[in-house]
Amino acid sequence: MTRRFTWFNATSLTFGFVFLYLPILLLMIYSFNESKLVTVWAGFSTKWYGELARNEAMLSAAWVTLRVAFMTATLATILGTMAAWVLVRYGRFRGRTLFSGMIYAPLVMPEVITGLSLLLLFIAMSIERGLYTVVIAHTTFAMCYVAVVVSSRLVSFDTSLEEAALDLGCTPADAFFSVTLPIIAPSVIAGWLLAFTLSLDDLVIASFTTGPGATTLPIKIYSAVRLGVSPEINALSTILITLVAVGVIVASVLEKRWWSRRSG
Amino acid sequence: MTEQGGTSLTGTHQPQVFAPWLDETAEPIVEFRGVTKKFGEFTAVDDVSLKIHSREFFALLGPSGCGKTTLLRMLAGFETPSAGKILVEGQDISAVPPNMRPINMMFQSYALFPHLTVAANIGFGLRRERKSNSKVKARTDEMLKLVQMEKFADRKPHQLSGGQRQRVALARALARNPKILLLDEPLGALDAKLREQTQFELMNIQEELGTTFVIVTHDQEEAMTVASRIGLMNHGDLAQVATPADIYENPNSRFVADFIGDVNLITGTAGESAQENGEAVVVFHPDGGQMNFNARSPDGIQPGTKCDLAVRPEKIHISPTKPESAANLLEGHVHDIAYAGNLSTYHVRLADGSIVKAQEANRQRLGNRDITWEDPVFLSWESGSAILLDR
Ligand SMILES: Nc1ncnc2c1ncn2[C@@H]1O[C@H](COP(=O)(O)OP(=O)(O)OP(=O)(O)O)[C@@H](O)[C@H]1O
Ligand SMILES: [Mg+2]
Numbered sequence: 055m056t057r058r059f060t061w062f063n064a065t066s067l068t069f070g071f072v073f074l075y076l077p078i079l080l081l082m083i084y085s086f087n088e089s090k091l092v093t094v095w096a097g098f099s100t101k102w103y104g105e106l107a108r109n110e111a112m113l114s115a116a117w118v119t120l121r122v123a124f125m126t127a128t129l130a131t132i133l134g135t136m137a138a139w140v141l142v143r144y145g146r147f148r149g150r151t152l153f154s155g156m157i158y159a160p161l162v163m164p165e166v167i168t169g170l171s172l173l174l175l176f177i178a179m180s181i182e183r184g185l186y187t188v189v190i191a192h193t194t195f196a197m198c199y200v201a202v203v204v205s206s207r208l209v210s211f212d213t214s215l216e217e218a219a220l221d222l223g224c225t226p227a228d229a230f231f232s233v234t235l236p237i238i239a240p241s242v243i244a245g246w247l248l249a250f251t252l253s254l255d256d257l258v259i260a261s262f263t264t265g266p267g268a269t270t271l272p273i274k275i276y277s278a279v280r281l282g283v284s285p286e287i288n289a290l291s292t293i294l295i296t297l298v299a300v301g302v303i304v305a306s307v308l309e310k311r312w313w314s315r316r317s318g
Numbered sequence: 319m320t321e322q323g324g325t326s327l328t329g330t331h332q333p334q335v336f337a338p339w340l341d342e343t344a345e346p347i348v349e350f351r352g353v354t355k356k357f358g359e360f361t362a363v364d365d366v367s368l369k370i371h372s373r374e375f376f377a378l379l380g381p382s383g384c385g386k387t388t389l390l391r392m393l394a395g396f397e398t399p400s401a402g403k404i405l406v407e408g409q410d411i412s413a414v415p416p417n418m419r420p421i422n423m424m425f426q427s428y429a430l431f432p433h434l435t436v437a438a439n440i441g442f443g444l445r446r447e448r449k450s451n452s453k454v455k456a457r458t459d460e461m462l463k464l465v466q467m468e469k470f471a472d473r474k475p476h477q478l479s480g481g482q483r484q485r486v487a488l489a490r491a492l493a494r495n496p497k498i499l500l501l502d503e504p505l506g507a508l509d510a511k512l513r514e515q516t517q518f519e520l521m522n523i524q525e526e527l528g529t530t531f532v533i534v535t536h537d538q539e540e541a542m543t544v545a546s547r548i549g550l551m552n553h554g555d556l557a558q559v560a561t562p563a564d565i566y567e568n569p570n571s572r573f574v575a576d577f578i579g580d581v582n583l584i585t586g587t588a589g590e591s592a593q594e595n596g597e598a599v600v601v602f603h604p605d606g607g608q609m610n611f612n613a614r615s616p617d618g619i620q621p622g623t624k625c626d627l628a629v630r631p632e633k634i635h636i637s638p639t640k641p642e643s644a645a646n647l648l649e650g651h652v653h654d655i656a657y658a659g660n661l662s663t664y665h666v667r668l669a670d671g672s673i674v675k676a677q678e679a680n681r682q683r684l685g686n687r688d689i690t691w692e693d694p695v696f697l698s699w700e701s702g703s704a705i706l707l708d709r
Contacts, residue, residue, distance in 0.1 A: 223446030
């Protein structure tokens with residue numbers, strides 16, 4: 055592989071990044087727009103951020119979303135890692151194909167169907183819908199993504215490391231926590247972040263499974279936008295993007311530090 | 319002078335001969351009893367029975383895929399035998415999980431924990447024993463010193479060379495002071511020079527600690543160098559278990575003779591027993607040859623049996639003139655000469671077209687050699703150097 059700079063590389067890189075980030079950049083710029091009209095630039099202002107801070111409904115929706123995303127990511131990471139572990143380690147057991155198929159199915163399942171079926175389940179079990187039903191619903195699909203991310207790492211994991219741990223006196227659980235988990239930690243963290251983001255921006259499943267008092271931000275934004283796009287939404291989105299970006303950067307920095315400092 | 323030498327030899331200086339396997343009553347530290355391992359339909363280890371004694375340096379040798387690693391992994395507890403029993407110090411250990419066995423293993427890939435430093439890797443097993451921090455540290459330092467890695471205690475495995483990693487793996491496996499240490503091709507990744515040096519290090523460490531070592535290798539020279547006994551495996555079977563000298567001089571089959579070192583095999587039929595210079599020999603009729611040879615037959619082969627005569631190239635003397643008194647003589651032309659620095663191997667073509675190899679040390683410089691290509695030569699060997707192998 056050559057690492058030479060070529061115009062082709064530069065062009066495709068630029069094109070790709072522009073395609074990905076130009077809309078987001080536009081959104082961020084217009085959040086500082088003085089005018090109430092989203093498409094007309096009328097000078098720099100931070101007034102929409104002030105407006106947002108006074109919008110109780112919007113803020114509580116944001117808080118609900120963050121809580122749901124956090125709980126979802128944590129639950130999905132634990133369950134997804136366990137599923138990946140079983141799939142990769144205990145290679146041949148009865149019903150493995152069925153098990154792995156069932157784990158990966160929600161990845162390709164239309165969200166509407168997932169949402170609807172969960173809704174029916176909650177109704178059938180007469181579970182009151184609210185924040186926790188959204189968490190459960192999000193966990194069911196986010197854990198599949200975690201399982202995919204973690205199992206792709208586990209496949210290339212040298213099993214003799216685990217055997218060495220057993221050989222040196224670890225119980226299987228001890229071996230998992232003191233050898234396997236630290237080594238696959240980056241992919242587990244990546245899985246957590248993925249689950250967090252998936253939950254953060256899900257609209258369809260959340261609207262099926264939520265109840266009164268648990269309106270998530272995407273639902274709130276969606277209903278607000280139907281009444282007309284307001285610069286306030288732009289401001290809110292800018293804050294969210296900044297939060298996510300900071301989170302990702304902090305996670306990767308922490309992970310690097312942790313690797314270099316950890317010495318047992 | 320011989321008298322004096324004789325008396326001093328019987329004195330305290332005589333090294334104790336280490337051969338516990340000769341003692342029928344000695345309790346082995348490891349015993350395989352009819353152990354079989356099947357992977358589905360495939361039999362990787364086939365009804366192996368073997369006794370390994372305390373303080374032995376036992377080498378498992380054999381071609382790739384013959385079941386050496388599988389045998390070792392069953393002893394370590396990573397595989398369960400399909401049939402048979404494994405006993406350690408007389409106790410059946412089939413129900414004991416790997417973490418409870420008094421056995422440690424040095425892995426072929428070293429399996430060092432990449433997220434831990436050298437010192438933490440070595441101390442890993444000690445910490446599982448619920449030892450105090452100071453004890454763990456003391457033992458870790460001791461092991462670092464043993465393998466001369468004190469300077470590298472704070473490095474991560476990826477910052478070490480192959481040879482250094484291998485020493486860390488050895489130290490880690492030895493730290494818990496196991497009764498038995500298993501080594502799966504521990505020197506596979508090293509170059510020839512470092513390999514030889516490490517073999518001697520291993521032998522020194524083994525002698526110093528008195529641990530029982532079981533080493534897997536497919537390098538026969540390595541097995542000959544380090545081992546007190548060699549178990550040669552073939553297709554899941556133990557073909558022969560013997561000391562290095564014994565397995566080289568008295569192979570019990572064509573496979574063993576061929577695998578260990580280089581050998582000339584001549585097919586033929588065994589004849590009557592005879593006496594030659596007071597030694598019992600058997601007359602051998604090679605297929606299609608006019609001359610008969612004399613050879614040893616430790617198993618006492620029956621006359622008329624189809625068998626092979628095996629003789630090592632370095633036991634064959636090559637000369638341009640006919641030797642005066644030789645019981646075993648062949649005539650041919652030099653077909654090829656393989657020069658290996660210290661040795662030359664002459665490939666001699668006989669009248670019937672077959673090739674016999676003879677090896678000579680190069681005591682003279684290359685230019686002064688008196689045998690060259692296409693020269694007519696005579697090959698001869700002593701009857702005691704040849705052995706008959708049943709087929
Ligand atoms: N888990 C397994 N499943 C199926 N077959 C296996 C398994 N492990 C080993 N085998 C087979 O058993 C046979 C013996 O394997 P083993 O690893 O013991 O060979 P080996 O003597 O150590 O060879 P090498 O010198 O190449 O390491 C091989 O043919 C291998 O394919
Ligand atoms: Mg092997």
